[in-house]
Ligand SMILES: NC(=O)c1ccc[n+]([C@@H]2O[C@H](COP(=O)([O-])OP(=O)(O)OC[C@H]3O[C@@H](n4cnc5c(N)ncnc54)[C@H](O)[C@@H]3O)[C@@H](O)[C@H]2O)c1
C-alpha cells in the first residue's frame with residue numbers, strides 16, 4: 390500500500406521588518422525547512438514592521454519548533470508566538486447547549502416554564518414512559534468516562550479525559566443528530582460509577598461508556614445493562630469490534646480468504662481486544678491467538694485477570710505458547726488494540742500471503758503506517774489522517790440512532806452484527822480496494838444505513854419498544 394501522511398498545522402505570529410523582500414525570504418526559509426505555508430493573515434502594520442499570522446503545515450511538533458528557531462534567527466524576523474490550531478479549537482471546550490425554542494414573551498415563558506410546565510410534569514408522573522416523548526431523554530446520550538484508559542494514553546484522569554468525551558459528543562450530534570453530554574467521573578470505584586450512572590439516567594435515552602480500563606469496564610457495563618432499561622454500550626469494546634469486523638469482512642473479500650480459515654492475532658487483550666475477539670468468534674473465525682504483555686494466552690496457565698481465563702478457553706485451538714514472534718508465524722490478520730511500537734517489520738515478514746494489518750491503537754498505532762505499508766496488502770489504523778480508518782466513530786452514532794429510534798432497552802449481539810454488516814456493505818464489491826475497505830466517516834449514507842439495520846434487528850429480537858419505519862425521522 391502507498392501512504393501519504395498529514396502533519397500538524399501551526400500558526401506563527403511573526404513581526405517582519407519593513408526591509409527588502411522579507412516575505413519572499415521567509416517563504417524560501419520555510420520551504421527549504423520542509424514546511425508548507427497554508428495561509429497568511431495580516432494582523433497589524435507599523436512604521437518599522439508588519440505583524441502577520443502565518444499558518445504553516447509541519448511534520449510534527451519538533452519540526453514546528455525547528456522552523457520557529459530558524460525564523461527567529463533570521464535578521465528582520467521575530468517570532469512573537471506559535472499557536473497550535475488544535476489547541477485553538479479547544480479554547481473554552483467544544484460544545485454548548487442551545488435551546489430549541491426562543492422565549493419571546495410572557496406567554497412563551499408560562500408554557501416552557503411555570504405554570505404550564507407543571508401539567509407536563511404531571512403527565513410524566515402518571516406515565517413515566519412519557520419522559521421519552523416530552524423530555525430530552527428521547528434523543529440524549531451520556532458519554533461517561535472515569536479517564537482510566539483514554540485512547541492509548543492510559544489513566545490520565547477525568548479532567549484530561551474531557552476533550553475526548555467532548556469530541557465524542559460532537560460526533561454524536563454531527564453524524565446522528567443525537568445530543569450527547571460528556572460526563573467524566575472523579576472516581577475509579579466501579580460500584581460508585583454504577584451508582585452515579587444509575588442516578589443520572591432519568592435524563593438520558595442511552596449510556597455510552599468510554600475509555601474505562603479493563604477489566605473493570607466489563608463489571609461496570611454488565612451491572613448497568615442489567616440494572617437500567619436504556620441501552621448501555623461500552624464503545625471501546627463493542628463500537629471497536631463492530632467496525633473491526635466491518636473492515637475485516639471487506640478485507641477478506643479483497644484477498645479472497647474465508648473468515649473461517651483465517652488465523653488472526655489480537656494484541657492487547659483489554660476492553661477492545663476482548664470484544665473484537667468475541668465478535669470474530671460470532672462471525673465464524675476459529676483460529677484466534679491473543680497476545681498480552683506476558684505473551685500468548687494459553688491453557689497451560691492460570692491468569693489473575695479473570696477475562697484472560699475466559700479468553701484462553703475460547704481461543705488458541707492448538708494451544709500454542711510463546712511471544713508475539715511465535716504468534717505471527719503464518720498469521721493472515723493482525724489486530725492491534727494495545728499501544729505504540731508493538732509490531733515490527735520482522736513480524737510482518739512472518740505473516741501468510743496478503744497480510745491484513747489493523748493497527749488500531751490511538752493516537753499512535755502499533756507500527757508506523759509508513760513503515761508497515763510496503764510489507765502488507767491491507768493496512769488500517771484508527772486515525773483520521775490515513776486511509777482505512779477503523780475507528781468506533783463509524784459505529785456509535787448509527788448504532789445509538791437505531792437503538793433510540795426503536796426505543797430499544799438494550800443493544801444486543803444481533804444489533805451489533807447488523808451494524809457491522811451495514812458498515813461493510815456501504816462499499817460495493819466493485820469499489821473495494823486496498824485503501825478502501827471501510828467507508829469514510831463522512832459518508833453520510835453510513836449512519837442511516839446502520840441505524841435502519843440496528844432498529845430492524847432490535848424489532849426482530851424483541852428489544853424494541855417502538856415500531857420504526859425505515860428512514861423514520863424520530
Ligand atoms: N481504533 C479504535 O476505534 C479504537 C477503539 C478502542 C480502543 N482503541 C485503542 O486500543 C488500545 C486499547 O484500548 P482499550 O480500551 O482496550 O484499553 P484497555 O486498557 O482496556 O486495554 C489495553 C490492553 O492492552 C495491553 N497492552 C498494552 N501494551 C501492550 C503490548 N505492548 N503488548 C500487549 N498488550 C499490551 C494492556 O496491558 C491492556 O490489557 C488503545 O490504544 C486505544 O486507543 C482503538
Ligand SMILES: O=C(O)C[C@H](O)C(=O)O
Pocket residue numbers: 539540541553600624625750751771780781782
Ligand atoms: O477515540 C477514538 O478515537 C477511538 C477509541 O475510542 C479509542 O479510545 O481510541
Ligand SMILES: [Mg+2]
Pocket residue numbers: 540599600624625
Ligand atoms: Mg475510546
